[in-house]
Amino acid sequence: MRTxxxxxxxDLRVESRTLETVPAMILLALITFVIFHFGxxxxxxxxxxxxxxxxxxxxFAAMLGINRLFVAEREQGGFDAFLxxxxxxxxxxxxxxxxxxxxxxxxxxxxxxxxxxxxLGPSLGHALPGIVLILILxxxxxxxxxxxxxxxxxxxRARDLIGPVIGLPLLLxxxxxxxxxxxxxxRAGHAASAPPGRWLAILALYDLxxxxxxxxxxxxxxxx
Amino acid sequence: xxxxxxxIELRGVxxxxxxxxxxxxxxxxxxxxxxxxxxxxxxxxxxxxxxxxAALLRPHEGEVLVFGEPLPRRAFAVRAKLGLLAHDxxxxxxLTGRENxxxxxxxxxxxxxxxxxxxxxxxxxxRADDPVRLLSRGMVQRVAIARAVLHAPRLLLLDExxxxxxxxxxxxxxPLIGRxxxxxxxxxxxxxGAALAEADLVLALKDGxxxxxxxxxxxxxxxxxxxxx
Numbered sequence: 001m002r003t004x005x006x007x008x009x010x011d012l013r014v015e016s017r018t019l020e021t022v023p024a025m026i027l028l029a030l031i032t033f034v035i036f037h038f039g040x041x042x043x044x045x046x047x048x049x050x051x052x053x054x055x056x057x058x059x060f061a062a063m064l065g066i067n068r069l070f071v072a073e074r075e076q077g078g079f080d081a082f083l084x085x086x087x088x089x090x091x092x093x094x095x096x097x098x099x100x101x102x103x104x105x106x107x108x109x110x111x112x113x114x115x116x117x118x119x120l121g122p123s124l125g126h127a128l129p130g131i132v133l134i135l136i137l138x139x140x141x142x143x144x145x146x147x148x149x150x151x152x153x154x155x156x157r158a159r160d161l162i163g164p165v166i167g168l169p170l171l172l173x174x175x176x177x178x179x180x181x182x183x184x185x186x187r188a189g190h191a192a193s194a195p196p197g198r199w200l201a202i203l204a205l206y207d208l209x210x211x212x213x214x215x216x217x218x219x220x221x222x223x224x
Numbered sequence: 225x226x227x228x229x230x231x232i233e234l235r236g237v238x239x240x241x242x243x244x245x246x247x248x249x250x251x252x253x254x255x256x257x258x259x260x261x262x263x264x265x266x267x268x269x270x271x272x273x274x275x276x277x278a279a280l281l282r283p284h285e286g287e288v289l290v291f292g293e294p295l296p297r298r299a300f301a302v303r304a305k306l307g308l309l310a311h312d313x314x315x316x317x318x319l320t321g322r323e324n325x326x327x328x329x330x331x332x333x334x335x336x337x338x339x340x341x342x343x344x345x346x347x348x349x350x351r352a353d354d355p356v357r358l359l360s361r362g363m364v365q366r367v368a369i370a371r372a373v374l375h376a377p378r379l380l381l382l383d384e385x386x387x388x389x390x391x392x393x394x395x396x397x398x399p400l401i402g403r404x405x406x407x408x409x410x411x412x413x414x415x416x417g418a419a420l421a422e423a424d425l426v427l428a429l430k431d432g433x434x435x436x437x438x439x440x441x442x443x444x445x446x447x448x449x450x451x452x453x
Contacts, residue, residue, distance in 0.1 A: 006330040010316070010323075017318040017355075077314035080280055081371075085331035086304040223282070223296075 003087045007095035012102065014072055021068045022103050029061040029111040033118045044121030051182035054115050055175055058108065058135075059142070059168075065103045066146035067163045069096055070154040079154075083222060093147055093218040101143040108135055120186065127185035130195040134181040137203040141174040144210045151221045170210075177202040229292050231256040231379055231408035232277065236286035239272055239432075246272040248432045249286065254425060256378075259409040261423035261440070263416050265452055268429040270412040271311065274381045277410060278308045290379065304332065307377030309385050309401065313368035317357035321348055321367040324356060325374060332375035342370040347396055361388040366397065373400045382411040386418075416448045 015021055036045075036053050045053060073079045082092055112131065116124040124131065146167060153162035181199035232254040239247040247269045254260045262270045275281040276288055279299035288295040290302045308314070315324045325339040343352045346366040356364060365388045372380065385401050386394045398404060403422060413419035420426065420440045428436035428443065428451050435451065436443055 003331065006327065010319070010327050013323070014316055014318050072316060076316050077310070077312040078316065080278075080308070080310065080312070081314040081328065082331065083280060084278060084303055084306060084308055085328070086300065086333075087331055 001091075001094070003091035004094035004098065007082070007092060008098050011072075011095060011099040015099070015103075021065050022106050025061040025064050025103060025107045026110050028064055029057050029107060030114055032057040032060060033111075033115055037119055045119050046121040046186055046188040048179070048183040048186075050115075050120055050186040051179045053119065054112070054182060054186075055138075055179040057115070058104075058111065058138075059171065059175055061107055061111065062100075062104060062142050062146060063164055063167060065100055065107075066142075066150050066167055067153070067160060069100055069147060069150040074154050079222075089219050089222050090215060092222070093151075093214055096150070097143040097147040097214075100146050101139050104139040104142060108139075122186060122188045130185045131182060134178055134185075134195050134200065134203065137200065137207060138174060138178040140207040141203065141210060142171065144207065144214050145170050145174070148210070148214050148218065148221070151218065174203060174206050177206065229256070230254055230289075231258070231291060232260070232410070233289040234273075234286065235288075237273075237276065237283045237288055238285035239269075239276060239281060239283050245432050247276070247283070247429075250427070250429070250432075250434045251286075252425070252427050252434065252437050254408060254410070256408050257406065258424040259403065259411065259422055260425045260427055261416075261419035262410060262412045262427045262429060263419060263448075263451060264412075264429035269432040270429060271383055272432075273427075273429070274308070274310070274383050274410060274412065277379075278306055278381055279303065280308075302379075304375060305378045306381065307372040307375070307379070307407075308381045308383075309368055309372040310381075310383050311387075313356075313364050314371060315356045315364065315367060318355055320353045320355055321359070321363075321370075322352040324367065325371060328371050328374055334375050338374060342374050342400075343367075345397075345400055346370045347393075362390060362393055365389055366393060369397050369400055373405070378407055380405065380407045380409045380411075382409060384413060385411060386413075416452070420448075 149163055149167040152166060153159040156162050177199045181195045185195055230253045234250055234252045237247055237250045262273060264270050272281065276283055277290060279296045282296045291305060293301045322339060326336060329336060329339050343349050346369055348363065348366050351359060351363060380401055382401055411419060420443065423440045426436060426438060426440050426443045427434055430451060436447060
């Protein structure tokens with residue numbers, strides 16, 4: 001855990017100096033909301049449509065972060081330096097997943113209120129705790145699967161393609177559960193105040209399964 | 225550990241990249257404390273050999289033993305004993321030299337005081353808080369050398385270690401990466417004269433094959449010319 005914190009601190013420091021990933025993720029999300037606003041030709045949306053738009057937008061913005069997760073390691077030799085250190089390689093998985101999780105939280109702090117202002121009909125207020133809970137569970141899945149996919153993609157020449165091509169199908173169940181969980185919370189008029197437990201359970205289970213898979217295979221992914 | 229145990233033993237090491245063989249059945253034995261100069265033209269397999277010794281690449285055939293431990297199977301046991309100075313400085317450009325070294329110190333469990341020690345040894349204390357991207361190539365190389373020796377490794381893998389260094393800087397880093405370091409060293413160089421002068425053993429590679437393994441005195445000028453022809 002100590003090594004993971006060392007790597008995470010380094011990653012956050014590099015990101016705070018370069019601002020290459022998080023601002024791009026936020027910008028993409030905001031542009032996508034504007035595109036949906038005009039593409040759907042509606043001033044406001046609610047319910048399952050709103051949940052789908054929000055989830056898909058966050059997913060596409062997350063793909064940017066996933067694609068860039070290991071860029072500094074690959075381009076600046078960080079992989080070699082880490083692999084030569086006498087440390088548990090799982091620390092890299094934990095650090096990278098934690099970094100992506102933090103990027104997603106920052107993205108959502110900006111993107112969710114912007115979504116409320118630009119597209120959403122019903123007010124976010126009463127449903128916010130439920131939305132936060134679902135997004136946290138979704139972020140765990142995105143972070144773990146994103147880190148796995150990024151670790152696979154970074155060793156390939158077509159890494160910009162590999163990320164979405166492998167990542168999006170793997171993330172589909174999490175995307176469905178997130179959107180279905182958010183739908184009732186974003187309904188106009190009689191919106192639910194808590195997310196449906198079934199979708200929360202599916203998201204949590206999905207997170208757990210992929211966390212175990214990631215733990216099992218990550219070492220192998222770093223091998224030559 | 226058995227004092228007579230060689231620091232490095234290569235037995236028929238072969239490594240392919242797709243259809244191309246980067247190394248073919250290379251064998252050599254390097255006693256502890258000795259310096260092996262690996263010579264050859266660009267693409268001869270020198271960097272591949274260093275990466276195999278650093279446990280960053282696995283050989284497709286043959287055996288690699290470092291301090292008696294087979295690689296990559298027992299890489300964990302030897303990582304702390306290896307220092308790699310590669311073409312790439314393995315430094316994050318946005319971090320300062322000091323931040324980079326502190327990061328590596330934490331990964332290797334080295335006390336922070338050692339960072340100041342190595343920065344002083346490469347005369348980089350005054351520019352230690354500048355981002356690496358603002359440093360000259362020579363300065364980056366000095367920080368990279370500081371990184372490679374930070375954890376006091378016993379085996380130094382040096383790929384063109386004096387690249388970008390002016391004569392005074394090259395002299396400055398001598399106690400860290402030169403013979404005076406007391407480490408077993410494997411070094412590559414495009415300057416065969418300089419490499420032969422500090423080598424105890426020579427491994428000449430041509431198209432991935434070892435065409436000569438032996439003492440530098442037995443590797444004459446004609447052989448050097450032929451190797452680089």
